[in-house]
Amino acid sequence: MVDAGQTMSQVEALVAETRRAHATDTESPTYDYAVILSFNRAWGLFQSMKTLLAYKFAEEAAALGRPLMEESLRLMELAAAGPEPTIFNPQSRRWAV
Numbered sequence: 834m835v836d837a838g839q840t841m842s843q844v845e846a847l848v849a850e851t852r853r854a855h856a857t858d859t860e861s862p863t864y865d866y867a868v869i870l871s872f873n874r875a876w877g878l879f880q881s882m883k884t885l886l887a888y889k890f891a892e893e894a895a896a897l898g899r900p901l902m903e904e905s906l907r908l909m910e911l912a913a914a915g916p917e918p919t920i921f922n923p924q925s926r927r928w929a930v
Contacts, residue, residue: 868911875904 878901885894 868908871904871908871911875901875908878904 878897882894882897882901885891885897
């Protein structure tokens with residue numbers, strides 16, 4: 834059985850390691866890096882919403898709903914595309930599927 838706390842700590846370690854690896858990289862980011870950054874953004878939005886809801890700031894939490902939904906849909910698109918995307922768009926810093 835996988836412990837959720839261990840899993841998130843492993844993901845956070847991977848994000849930190851990937852950021853360090855790409856800190857000096859001037860080329861386009863790798864596909865894995867783009868996926869990790871997208872997941873990290875979605876996770877941060879989710880945690881922010883949970884915190885706001887815990888302190889009864891429902892309207893403020895609702896404002897984060899759309900960006901979280903967009904990031905979640907983007908992750909679903911990346912998952913459906915398979916391991917190799919088609920085109921990287923440097924202006925939007927996103928992979929085109």
